[in-house]
Amino acid sequence: MTIRFVTSNEGKVREAREYLGDDEVEQVNYDYLEVQSDDLADIAAHGAREAYEQLDSDEPVLVDDAGLFVEAFDGFPGPYSAYVEGTVGVERVYELTDLQDDDRAYFRTVLAYYDGEETQTFEGAVPGRIVAPRGDGGFGYDPIFEHDGKTMAEMTTEEKNAISHRGRALAKFADWLATEPAERKGPR
Amino acid sequence: MTIRFVTSNEGKVREAREYLGDDEVEQVNYDYLEVQSDDLADIAAHGAREAYEQLDSDEPVLVDDAGLFVEAFDGFPGPYSAYVEGTVGVERVYELTDLQDDDRAYFRTVLAYYDGEETQTFEGAVPGRIVAPRGDGGFGYDPIFEHDGKTMAEMTTEEKNAISHRGRALAKFADWLATEPAERKGPR
Numbered sequence: 229m230t231i232r233f234v235t236s237n238e239g240k241v242r243e244a245r246e247y248l249g250d251d252e253v254e255q256v257n258y259d260y261l262e263v264q265s266d267d268l269a270d271i272a273a274h275g276a277r278e279a280y281e282q283l284d285s286d287e288p289v290l291v292d293d294a295g296l297f298v299e300a301f302d303g304f305p306g307p308y309s310a311y312v313e314g315t316v317g318v319e320r321v322y323e324l325t326d327l328q329d330d331d332r333a334y335f336r337t338v339l340a341y342y343d344g345e346e347t348q349t350f351e352g353a354v355p356g357r358i359v360a361p362r363g364d365g366g367f368g369y370d371p372i373f374e375h376d377g378k379t380m381a382e383m384t385t386e387e388k389n390a391i392s393h394r395g396r397a398l399a400k401f402a403d404w405l406a407t408e409p410a411e412r413k414g415p416r
Numbered sequence: 417m418t419i420r421f422v423t424s425n426e427g428k429v430r431e432a433r434e435y436l437g438d439d440e441v442e443q444v445n446y447d448y449l450e451v452q453s454d455d456l457a458d459i460a461a462h463g464a465r466e467a468y469e470q471l472d473s474d475e476p477v478l479v480d481d482a483g484l485f486v487e488a489f490d491g492f493p494g495p496y497s498a499y500v501e502g503t504v505g506v507e508r509v510y511e512l513t514d515l516q517d518d519d520r521a522y523f524r525t526v527l528a529y530y531d532g533e534e535t536q537t538f539e540g541a542v543p544g545r546i547v548a549p550r551g552d553g554g555f556g557y558d559p560i561f562e563h564d565g566k567t568m569a570e571m572t573t574e575e576k577n578a579i580s581h582r583g584r585a586l587a588k589f590a591d592w593l594a595t596e597p598a599e600r601k602g603p604r
Contacts (some may be wrong), residue, residue, distance in 0.1 A: 264459075303503060312492065315454075327511060
């Protein structure tokens, strides 16, 4: 069985192959519609079903969605993290959080798998806190997200990979795939 | 011809009938998917096409989408105004805008019409500025949106109706409907 990972991002495909095996993951470029929802699992599951149908695929498909969830704002920017990065900007998300008492946040990825019959979703999260921007690496919200004393923009690639929220979701997905279908319990 | 206005909001239907005629507008409850986009017209047009197909309608459908667009933030919260109201909250949108040099904003509605062949969209906007919350009326962002010296929450229903962004979009739509199909130019 080959899993068709619907993404234009080759880095994500490499990461998926580390967990699922080189021959098990095929990259597919397809621009599915993202629906509006405060739940990443909803968005990814819709995307997986649309991609499966539009690609006329016989192989199962995998879709991911990710975001930064700030506790003080009930998860905002969450599923709209890319939009907020492009409009409000990362520094202003810090400024706004700095006015609150609670600086806790999560980076979160949800993977959705659809094989034409069942949809399964798998979540990975990394906890941290919102801080004034530090570091030159990374992208997006990395400079304002601190985990274990360093912002994501201050970490080496190895350090970032070690705490990858996508990796955590992929590990759960790989576990689930490795179990016999009859014994599978989901979602995780 | 009856137009099926896809909304659960009876106030919107009443307003549409003022522009289009009592017998021309039928209210239909249908929960279409909202797609992610920074363009209200995209979201409404997708909704109109989905509603038309799912309702198995012979009559054209009308869908609206609206939001508050703050200039300093490239339009944020825009299409995600309801989500941002429910997470960040209206007061914090004011606080964040107050840190910027530019307090200009727009309330904007886009109507999308689909008759099975062509999609047309119509926009209405009201300019204003973001201020500290004032007034007890209205809902949503009304207390922080000032137009002509009053916040929307300080206006009477009559004053609000006189500057309705939805009304402005409906007026354009009614003009377009009144022209001969052969002479129609869109979108407006």
